[in-house]
Amino acid sequence: MAAPRLLSASFAGYLLMTFLTAVNDSMFRWLVVPVGREEFQRLYGWTAKDSEAFVLSLGLGVFMLPFVVFAPWAGWMADRFSKRSSILWLKAAEVLLVALGAWSIQAASVPMMFLILFLIGTQAAFIGTAKLGIIPEIVRRWDISAANGWSGLATLAGVILGTVAGYGLAERILADRTMGLWAAAAALVGTALAGLLGAILTGRVAAAAPGVKFQWNLVSDSWRDIRLILQDRAMLRVTLGIVFFWCLAAMAQMSIDVFVRMELADNLLKANPSTFNAALVLGVGAGSLLAGWWSSGRVELGMVPFGTLLMGVACTLLYFTSDAPWMARWLLMVIGLGGGLFNVPLQAWLQERSPHDKLGAILAACQQLTAIGMLFVSGLFWLLRGPLELSASQIFLVSGLSIIPIVVYVVWVLPQATIRFFVWLLSRFVYRVRTYGIENIPEQGPALLVANHVTWIDGILILLASSRPIRMVAYADYVQGRVLSRLGRLFGIIPIRSGDGPRALIASLNTASEALLRGELVCIFAEGAITRTGQLMKFERGLLRILKGTNAPVVPVCLDELWGSIFSYDQGKFLWKRPRHWPYPVSILFGRAIAEVDDTEVVRSAVLELNAQSMLLRKERSMIPALRFIRQCRLSWGRMKVGDSGGTVLTGGRLLMGALAFRRLLTDRVLAADGHYVGVLLPPSVGGVLANTALALSGKVSVNLNYTLSDDLMNYCIREAGIRQVLTSRAFIEKKPVKLDAELIFLEDLKTQITTFDRVTAAIQGKLVPLRMLSRLLGLNRLRSDDPLTVIFTSGSTGEPKGVMLSQNNIGSNLDAVNQLLRLHSGDVLLGVLPFFHSFGYTVTMWLP
Numbered sequence: 001m002a003a004p005r006l007l008s009a010s011f012a013g014y015l016l017m018t019f020l021t022a023v024n025d026s027m028f029r030w031l032v033v034p035v036g037r038e039e040f041q042r043l044y045g046w047t048a049k050d051s052e053a054f055v056l057s058l059g060l061g062v063f064m065l066p067f068v069v070f071a072p073w074a075g076w077m078a079d080r081f082s083k084r085s086s087i088l089w090l091k092a093a094e095v096l097l098v099a100l101g102a103w104s105i106q107a108a109s110v111p112m113m114f115l116i117l118f119l120i121g122t123q124a125a126f127i128g129t130a131k132l133g134i135i136p137e138i139v140r141r142w143d144i145s146a147a148n149g150w151s152g153l154a155t156l157a158g159v160i161l162g163t164v165a166g167y168g169l170a171e172r173i174l175a176d177r178t179m180g181l182w183a184a185a186a187a188l189v190g191t192a193l194a195g196l197l198g199a200i201l202t203g204r205v206a207a208a209a210p211g212v213k214f215q216w217n218l219v220s221d222s223w224r225d226i227r228l229i230l231q232d233r234a235m236l237r238v239t240l241g242i243v244f245f246w247c248l249a250a251m252a253q254m255s256i257d258v259f260v261r262m263e264l265a266d267n268l269l270k271a272n273p274s275t276f277n278a279a280l281v282l283g284v285g286a287g288s289l290l291a292g293w294w295s296s297g298r299v300e301l302g303m304v305p306f307g308t309l310l311m312g313v314a315c316t317l318l319y320f321t322s323d324a325p326w327m328a329r330w331l332l333m334v335i336g337l338g339g340g341l342f343n344v345p346l347q348a349w350l351q352e353r354s355p356h357d358k359l360g361a362i363l364a365a366c367q368q369l370t371a372i373g374m375l376f377v378s379g380l381f382w383l384l385r386g387p388l389e390l391s392a393s394q395i396f397l398v399s400g401l402s403i404i405p406i407v408v409y410v411v412w413v414l415p416q417a418t419i420r421f422f423v424w425l426l427s428r429f430v431y432r433v434r435t436y437g438i439e440n441i442p443e444q445g446p447a448l449l450v451a452n453h454v455t456w457i458d459g460i461l462i463l464l465a466s467s468r469p470i471r472m473v474a475y476a477d478y479v480q481g482r483v484l485s486r487l488g489r490l491f492g493i494i495p496i497r498s499g500d501g502p503r504a505l506i507a508s509l510n511t512a513s514e515a516l517l518r519g520e521l522v523c524i525f526a527e528g529a530i531t532r533t534g535q536l537m538k539f540e541r542g543l544l545r546i547l548k549g550t551n552a553p554v555v556p557v558c559l560d561e562l563w564g565s566i567f568s569y570d571q572g573k574f575l576w577k578r579p580r581h582w583p584y585p586v587s588i589l590f591g592r593a594i595a596e597v598d599d600t601e602v603v604r605s606a607v608l609e610l611n612a613q614s615m616l617l618r619k620e621r622s623m624i625p626a627l628r629f630i631r632q633c634r635l636s637w638g639r640m641k642v643g644d645s646g647g648t649v650l651t652g653g654r655l656l657m658g659a660l661a662f663r664r665l666l667t668d669r670v671l672a673a674d675g676h677y678v679g680v681l682l683p684p685s686v687g688g689v690l691a692n693t694a695l696a697l698s699g700k701v702s703v704n705l706n707y708t709l710s711d712d713l714m715n716y717c718i719r720e721a722g723i724r725q726v727l728t729s730r731a732f733i734e735k736k737p738v739k740l741d742a743e744l745i746f747l748e749d750l751k752t753q754i755t756t757f758d759r760v761t762a763a764i765q766g767k768l769v770p771l772r773m774l775s776r777l778l779g780l781n782r783l784r785s786d787d788p789l790t791v792i793f794t795s796g797s798t799g800e801p802k803g804v805m806l807s808q809n810n811i812g813s814n815l816d817a818v819n820q821l822l823r824l825h826s827g828d829v830l831l832g833v834l835p836f837f838h839s840f841g842y843t844v845t846m847w848l849p
Helices: 009-044 048-069 071-080 083-106 110-138 141-175 177-201 218-230 233-263 274-295 303-318 325-353 356-385 392-413 415-427 458-465 482-490 502-517 542-547 600-617 625-635 652-670 686-697 711-721 730-735 747-753 756-767 771-778 808-822 839-847
Strands: 431-436 447-451 470-475 494-496 521-525 554-560 584-590 640-643 649-651 677-680 701-704 725-728 743-746 788-793 803-807
Touching (some): 009 110, 009 177, 048 356, 071 083, 071 110, 083 110, 083 177, 110 141, 110 325, 110 356, 141 177, 218 233, 233 303, 233 325, 274 303, 303 392, 303 415, 415 482, 431 458, 447 458, 447 502, 447 542, 458 584, 470 502, 502 542, 521 542, 542 600, 584 600, 625 652, 625 686, 625 756, 625 839, 652 686, 652 756, 677 686, 677 711, 686 701, 686 839, 711 788, 711 803, 730 743, 788 839, 808 839
Parallel strands (some): 431 584, 470 494, 470 521, 725 743
Antiparallel strands (some): 640 649
């Protein structure tokens, strides 16, 4: 059964269960810690300072100890049984445990409170492995990073609510024990029951390894699972990164409590550290969500060094904020943001790259190592606060400084991913990239990607789209120089030197073939040059030479919408031109793999087919002609936009204001509400442009009547189109008298009906109102690409005229195609002699300029 999308009842149930599990874990923990602290002071006469660090460390240690002890059994359970079934049983156990926890608080038994906290930690250890392991089973592979981002957000939102609720319930218990205990019991049990409902909604999954046997020896089982991680260097590094993140989070959370209570200058905030904990956790949630969004369907490890840097800088700066609570909150949020960017890619990598039948064991081992690290941090916190007597600010400073070498190490281990991520992040400000068919790139094994070549940066865009490294075949001139040559070697660029003779060329192609034989991905631009027209050129035979003897499939790639960007040859030059959009839209389509290619035309046809698919995909988001008209008029507000032989000349601003004023008059006072098709009987003139654009702005369909036809044929067209009203002019009717079966509306009469209010409204709309808002005001946002814009009739030379409906997209795509060929500039003048009832006259001479 195919995995559901993120927007499904199954994943929504999973998020609800994850959120409420985190709420209850945090709520009970931060309910026990303050109550336990007060009990220690009351029963044993401890000072506030002595009980502070001890109870915080004890609470963390008791909760995390089961993650160390029972990790092998948690991994066995997650692999042996369906993870959903395991979660259901564990959520049912949670209901009983929190009820016992409420009773232990009522009994004022410190040992019992911490015993229940230990049991809840045990339940969390088992359910945590199952929760993480089920993600790859309930979502698609390319949604794993995004799913981890949402899961992280749900978890940490639950931690925020649970932390605040725990502190609040503790204060209520200390103030009014009876009422506070009833409130705590209701909150804990109710949350557990609601979480059980979320687990029920989660989709069913099969057991990953139903034959795995249970082992009683926890020590040998732990070593067996940890050895799975130790055997893979990449997996070990990722696991250590996850351990580091949770250790830092634990140190920060314990330090926040002391920082707020003991060091913060604002006495009003010293009573409750929950808002500061909330800032930290909110940052982690935002970072997790951002990491899932930035991953764009892949596992992006390049975010890891960026997240590490944010955590290090923010931790160091916290040392200086004891007298600035607002700054402390912001820096804690930045620490959390960096933590989310750091942790989500690592978790997604571990889930995606681990063997399916051993995923539970690996995740359990990771959680076990994490728990050991957090227990170590718990003891370290007690050491720093107790014998060494460091303040919380100093602990943050030490933590921040210790992260600096880790940043250097991460960049050294992941140089390619780091550079790629920062380049990708920079590209987000310049391009809006949409990727389709990324699943057609094989997860393993060789493939030759063959793409069209539109700009200088095509290779970079393809590299950024793929989660797997791709070796690009590129001209050697592009990777010359000290910096570029090093980057070329780092990314495995295969330089091709056609100018050095046939032997050098063959050597480069052989290098690409050897890469395929090693199971790598290789990309080549088969045209051999960047297109000078925006059109796909002939494919050279070099790709066949690369494929020879490799049995590697070909993945066709189409880069669309890049023509017109500053790195394309639009306007006859690279660079030094103003882009048409900002950020510039780009579509990258990966087609299905083609096996045993022996003809370049097969691949070229596949790329052309992808280009056609791209046109259909971007149809709905393409700007309709009416909105293009508004934008073009605004760009040429003070310049001449249209003129005719009668001497009428209008600037872009006056043309737009006139069209908007006519549109207001037509829709409010002239045109019938149910008259969707409106005839136009005008020559190619300024009046004809105003009539057609005003109708387009009002959402009507214009029908430019062929005035060379007889009255009978024109009336036939009127009947066929259902026209009830025709826009024309008295001057035209005097030269071409007609008798039409429709109401004639004369432009001369309309001009006198336009009021000062209409003109002022049109000026404000045309000049000041943002395009998106104006689209809504005019109702243009309701138009779709397939809605008709005009009807053009044939001349009737072979019989009665035949009407052809042209949609918004028909006209828009024709405008794009013609503009790509003509490359019009702001100083160009287009002479239009064809009438608007002619398809070329209507499309090119009226709408294009």
